[in-house]
Each structure stands twice: as structure tokens, then as C-alpha cells.
Amino acid sequence: MQEHVERIKKGGKLVKLLEENFEENIPELIIVFLARKSPTDDSEFFLEELVKVLNKEPWPLLERILLTLLWNDIMKPPTMFAGYSYRSFDGSDYSRLRLDSSTLGMAGTQYARSARIQNLPSQTPPTAEAIFDSILERSTFKAHPSGISATLFYLATIITHDLFNTDPRDPTINRNSSYIDLTPLYGNSKINERQQPVRTFKDGLLKPDTFADSRILLQPPGVGAMLILFSRNHNYIAGELLKKNPDRFNNSDEDLFQTARLINCGYLLKIVLLNYVRTILGVDTTKSSWYLDPTKPYEKSWLLPELPTGVGNQVSLEFNFIYRWHPAIAEKDAEWAEDEFKRLGITPESTIDEFKEKVRNWATTLNEDPSKWTFNGMTRDEEGKFPNNKIAKEIINGTEKVAGAFGANGIPRILRVIEVYGIESARTLGVCSLNDFRRFLKLKPYDSIEDMMGNPSDLTVVNKLKSLYGGSIENVELYPGLMSEKTKPGANIGSMIALPYTVSRAILSDAVNLVRNDRFCTDDFNQHNLAYWDWNILENPESKKLASGGVIHQLILKHLPGIYSNNSSWALYPFVTSSNIRNYLKDRDDLVGLNYTKPQD
Ligand code: HEM
Numbered sequence: 001m002q003e004h005v006e007r008i009k010k011g012g013k014l015v016k017l018l019e020e021n022f023e024e025n026i027p028e029l030i031i032v033f034l035a036r037k038s039p040t041d042d043s044e045f046f047l048e049e050l051v052k053v054l055n056k057e058p059w060p061l062l063e064r065i066l067l068t069l070l071w072n073d074i075m076k077p078p079t080m081f082a083g084y085s086y087r088s089f090d091g092s093d094y095s096r097l098r099l100d101s102s103t104l105g106m107a108g109t110q111y112a113r114s115a116r117i118q119n120l121p122s123q124t125p126p127t128a129e130a131i132f133d134s135i136l137e138r139s140t141f142k143a144h145p146s147g148i149s150a151t152l153f154y155l156a157t158i159i160t161h162d163l164f165n166t167d168p169r170d171p172t173i174n175r176n177s178s179y180i181d182l183t184p185l186y187g188n189s190k191i192n193e194r195q196q197p198v199r200t201f202k203d204g205l206l207k208p209d210t211f212a213d214s215r216i217l218l219q220p221p222g223v224g225a226m227l228i229l230f231s232r233n234h235n236y237i238a239g240e241l242l243k244k245n246p247d248r249f250n251n252s253d254e255d256l257f258q259t260a261r262l263i264n265c266g267y268l269l270k271i272v273l274l275n276y277v278r279t280i281l282g283v284d285t286t287k288s289s290w291y292l293d294p295t296k297p298y299e300k301s302w303l304l305p306e307l308p309t310g311v312g313n314q315v316s317l318e319f320n321f322i323y324r325w326h327p328a329i330a331e332k333d334a335e336w337a338e339d340e341f342k343r344l345g346i347t348p349e350s351t352i353d354e355f356k357e358k359v360r361n362w363a364t365t366l367n368e369d370p371s372k373w374t375f376n377g378m379t380r381d382e383e384g385k386f387p388n389n390k391i392a393k394e395i396i397n398g399t400e401k402v403a404g405a406f407g408a409n410g411i412p413r414i415l416r417v418i419e420v421y422g423i424e425s426a427r428t429l430g431v432c433s434l435n436d437f438r439r440f441l442k443l444k445p446y447d448s449i450e451d452m453m454g455n456p457s458d459l460t461v462v463n464k465l466k467s468l469y470g471g472s473i474e475n476v477e478l479y480p481g482l483m484s485e486k487t488k489p490g491a492n493i494g495s496m497i498a499l500p501y502t503v504s505r506a507i508l509s510d511a512v513n514l515v516r517n518d519r520f521c522t523d524d525f526n527q528h529n530l531a532y533w534d535w536n537i538l539e540n541p542e543s544k545k546l547a548s549g550g551v552i553h554q555l556i557l558k559h560l561p562g563i564y565s566n567n568s569s570w571a572l573y574p575f576v577t578s579s580n581i582r583n584y585l586k587d588r589d590d591l592v593g594l595n596y597t598k599p600q601d
């Protein structure tokens with residue numbers, strides 16, 4: 001057979017080969033056909049050869065293969081449309097499979113479900129309060145083993161608030177779009193509710209230092225500070241677009257606004273891939289500039305099927321729980337949350353209804369105009385902007401604060417009512433167990449609670465889990481399981497962020513799907529839609545040399561001028577604490593001149 005393959009590859013004529021012994025040679029022909037290089041060199045006239053063969057002997061399988069090849073050339077249903085280039089506010093029409101999926105991932109639709117329940121628990125589960133008090137509550141703060149900073153989790157919080165916004169009246173509903181499209185900045189509704197107040201309706205601009213999601217005000221101020229960077233970035237982009245393309249954008253607030261949003265989301269995409277995921281994978285501080293790029297087109301090749309893009313996304317309930325990274329909250333940020341919650345009247349002992357009521361009451365005190373909101377005791381200047389140094393201070397301090405370690409007994413007590421709410425609502429909605437979720441991810445289910453905990457030093461947690469769940473690993477619920485299972489080793493290429501095992505696998509699948517399934521990050525991420533935006537416009541040559549491909553420093557340096565130097569490690573590597581970063585970079589002979597001094601805010 002090999003002989004035939006070689007002959008055909010060397011250009012032996014198919015017809016001749018088949019003339020010799022058609023029946024015998026056809027399987028080889030099919031193998032060669034499937035194994036052909038992609039892309040096809042059409043000067044080899046392979047297709048014509050096939051036609052000749054078929055013309056001579058209409059072999060049904062060969063005919064079918066040829067027809068399939070030709071049919072597959074054209075995407076069905078159609079995947080790109082003329083016009084159709086802006087992000088809608090509520091995430092409708094985000095799937096390129098527009099004909100039947102216009103509401104996929106739209107704000108206000110139901111959460112998807114990822115995993116089926118395969119094993120029902122053999123006991124009634126313990127109360128959510130008992131679970132929190134036993135295996136979730138943080139007793140002493142444990143520093144993150146790789147020295148990841150709070151600033152990484154400020155970005156993570158923006159991402160989670162972009163994806164998840166459970167309706168308190170109906171926990172099956174997600175009020176946000178299932179895409180990383182800066183919903184916390186722009187808002188989540190098409191019907192003139194939220195998105196309108198952030199816009200000026202002039203020159204595509206947002207109101208100064210304004211964002212749409214009031215939940216950010218109840219987060220540590222570093223989260224709001226980071227979101228302000230994106231708010232400022234939007235206005236910078238809109239200004240540049242108008243300056244560079246006066247003919248295309250003059251008097252067109254809507255086009256300017258939408259194009260600026262696409263570009264701003266492009267910056268977030270680059271930051272997610274080139275800073276955030278690279279840090280999570282532990283390659284951020286290495287010399288290599290490799291990154292996992294889910295946007296790449298992959299055509300069908302040999303036995304590998306095509307890897308589709310832009311097909312739309314709908315986040316699931318399970319992923320809402322995967323992404324509740326409360327153990328990572330830094331010590332000082334937990335203290336901050338405690339004070340803030342106290343001010344609202346929420347304590348760890350509050351009931352779920354009290355919690356919801358206090359948040360509702362607080363929301364009624366907010367000005368309808370988000371450009372009037374403040375946080376962290378800041379006041380706006382006459383233009384409506386927050387002081388640069390105050391915004392910078394939160395991001396700088398975030399890089400000084402070490403995040404909390406993942407793993408059992410890591411969640412600040414102040415979040416008790418929120419955790420109880422989460423566990424109970426998972427039960428109401430019928431979410432699967434930890435092991436069933438692992439089955440869905442094709443990870444080996446844990447054999448026992450000991451297996452789930454791994455480390456013999458976690459025996460106390462093993463015993464607590466056994467007592468809560470009747471000794472059976474199959475009874476361990478998804479969320480309590482995710483937040484207490486063993487964690488990956490830190491300071492390690494591949495697992496720098498030291499997540500719980502199941503979370504670490506799931507989060508990468510989630511990141512790849514969120515990016516690849518968003519047509520604005522793939523099929524429609526093109527220079528026409530982005531008005532030939534110059535992606536180097538914010539870049540400083542000195543910073544670029546030192547950034548190992550990262551992007552976040554561009555926003556920090558541009559929108560917080562005069563505070564950081566261009567070679568500051570605090571701007572270039574903000575996701576590792578300032579006390580750890582020097583150690584990670586000590587062997588990098590290519591980073592001469594990196595400045596580790598704390599910027600003066
Ligand atoms: C001090 C810091 C934090 C505070 C005060 C906080 C507070 C809260 C509150 C109050 C809720 C309940 C919302 C509701 O259902 O009404 C919640 C849910 C949630 N939190 Fe946090 N959180 C913090 C940090 C984080 C971090 C670092 C992450 C992940 C990066 C995260 C991810 C989530 C997610 C995914 C939910 C579910 C959201 C939803 O279903 O709408 N949180 N958090």
C-alpha cells in the first residue's frame with residue numbers, strides 16, 4: 001500500500017493507477033485523498049484527476065468524498081454578513097450563526113447548563129451555613145504561593161462582572177451578555193436603561209470617568225480604578241478615530257462610539273491573552289513571548305476537524321461557580337469589604353433576604369446618572385474626572401498586596417451570606433456534583449475524599465468533608481467542592497495561579513470558548529471594522545522592550561500620566577506582587593533597565 005501512496009504522491013497519474021486494478025487500488029486512493037496537504041496546490045490538477053477517475057468509473061464512495069469536499073468549502077449557515085459590525089448593548093446578534101441564534105448569550109436570557117447530573121447524592125446535604133463554617137471560612141489569611149497580586153484579581157473581577165449578573169428575582173437568568181465585551185463599562189441593556197446614562201451622545205464619548213455597573217462600587221476600589229482605565233481608553237480611542245478619519249466619523253456619534261467600543265474591547269482581549277492568561281499559565285515572566293491564541297483560524301486538516309469561530313457563547317451556571325474566586329481576596333481588601341458591608345448593614349449572620357434588601361436599599365441611594373457616582377471617598381474635578389494619583393494609588397497598592405491562596409478555609413467571613421446564597425441557589429437549580437462536573441470535563445473523577453484533597457496535611461479538611469458529605473466523594477457538591485479541593489502547585493510554568501484542580505482546567509476551557517466563540521474577537525476582528533486602528537499608538541518603545549509582549553502597561557502609562565516611569569515593573573508586570581517580581585525576573589538578561597521602585601502616587 002505504501003508503495004501506491006508513494007507513487008501517487010510522486011505524481012503517478014490516478015487514472016493510470018486505477019486502470020491497473022480499480023477495485024484494489026481505491027482504498028489507497030482514498031487515503032491519499034484524505035492525506036493531501038492543505039492548502040491544495042491546484043496546479044497539480046488533483047481535482048481534475050478525480051473527475052477523470054469518476055468519469056471512467058463512478059465509484060459511489062469517491063463521489064461522495066468529492067462532493068463533501070466541495071460542499072464543505074462554504075460555511076453553513078452563513079457566518080459573516082455585510083454591515084453587521086457593531087456590538088449590541090445586550091449581546092444580541094453576537095453569534096455569527098445569526099439565522100437561529102440571535103439571542104445566544106444575550107443579556108436577560110437563561111444560564112446554560114454544562115454538565116448533566118449522573119449521580120444523585122445518597123444523603124440530604126448539610127445546611128449551607130454548616131458547610132461555610134466548616135470548610136470555607138478563612139481562619140487565617142494564607143498568602144498566594146506564587147505571590148500573585150490583588151491587581152490580577154481586580155481584572156478578574158471585571159471579567160466576572162462582565163459575564164455574570166444573576167437576577168436576584170430569578171437565579172436562572174443572567175442579566176449580562178455571555179461575552180467579554182466590557183459590559184461593566186458600557187451596560188447590559190438595549191432598551192435605553194443602562195447604556196444611555198454613560199454616554200454623552202457627542203463624538204462617541206463616554207461621560208468622564210464613568211462606568212455602568214454599580215456593583216463595581218461595592219468591590220475593592222482597585223477594581224473601579226482599573227475599570228476607569230478602560231473608560232478613559234474609550235474616550236482616547238474615540239478622539240483619535242475622529243482626528244484620523246474625519247470623513248468617516250464626522251457627525252456620527254454612533255459610528256464613533258461603536259468603533260471605539262470594538263477597539264476598547266480589543267485592548268481588553270489583548271490584555272486577557274497577553275497579560276492575564278500568560279500570568280495564569282506562568283509564562284508571563286519568561287523570555288518567550290508565546291501565548292495561547294484562541295482567535296487563530298484552524299481549517300480542517302487531515303483528521304483534525306475545522307475549529308469553528310464566532311459561533312456565539314452562553315455562560316453556564318457551573319461556570320458562574322467556577323469563577324467565584326473569593327479565596328483570592330487580599331487581606332486588606334477583605335477588611336475593606338467588611339467595613340463597606342457594615343456600612344450597608346450586612347453582617348456574616350445576615351439572612352439572604354436581609355442581604356438582598358440591604359443591597360436594594362443601597363441601590364436606591366445611587367444617583368441615576370453614573371457620572372455622579374464616586375467610590376473610595378474620591379471627589380471628581382470640574383471636568384468630572386477623578387484625580388490621577390488616587391486612581392493610580394489603588395492599582396499600585398494592588399500590586400503590593402498579595403492575593404489569598406486558593407483552597408479550603410480561604411473565604412473571608414464577611415462573604416458568609418453570599419456563599420450561603422450561592423450554595424442554596426445551586427441546590428434549587430439542581431447543579432451537578434463536583435465529580436459529575438469532572439466527568440463533563442473528561443477529568444478522572446476523584447476516587448475518594450482523600451483523593452480530592454491530595455495532600456496528607458489536609459487531613460482535617462478530609463475529615464470535615466467526610467463528616468459533611470457522609471464520607472462519599474459522590475455526595476460532594478460542586479461549589480463547596482471547587483472551593484476546598486486540592487490546588488495545583490504554585491510558581492510553576494503551567495500552573496502559576498495555583499488554582500483548585502478542577503477550576504484550573506475549567507477556566508482555560510472557558511477562556512478559550514469565550515474568545516473563540518465571539519465573532520468580534522475572531523471573524524469580525526478586522527481592520528475595516530476597527531477603522532485601521534494603529535495598535536501601537538499607545539505603546540512606548542522603552543516599555544515595549546521590557547514588557548515581554550504584555551499590553552496592560554499601555555493603558556496604565558497613557559491614562560495615569562506622570563506617575564509611573566516607562567520602565568516601571570509596577571506598570572509592566574502588575575499581576576505579580578512587587579516583592580516577588582524581582583525574583584521571577586532575576587535571570588532575564590534582556591530586561592536591562594527595569595525599574596522596581598514604587599511609583600509615587
Ligand atoms: C472583596 C472582594 C469581593 C466582594 C466584596 C465580592 C462580593 C460578592 C457579592 C456580594 C456577590 C453576590 C452577588 C449577588 O448574587 O447578588 C458575589 C458574587 C460573585 N463573585 Fe464576588 N466579591 C469579591 C471578589 C470576587 C472575585 C475576586 C471574584 C472572581 C474573580 C468574584 C466572583 C464572583 C462571581 C462570579 C459571583 C457570582 C455573580 C453572579 O452570579 O451574579 N468575586 N461577590
Ligand SMILES: [Ca+2]
Pocket residue numbers: 162163176177178179180181182183
Ligand atoms: Ca458581557
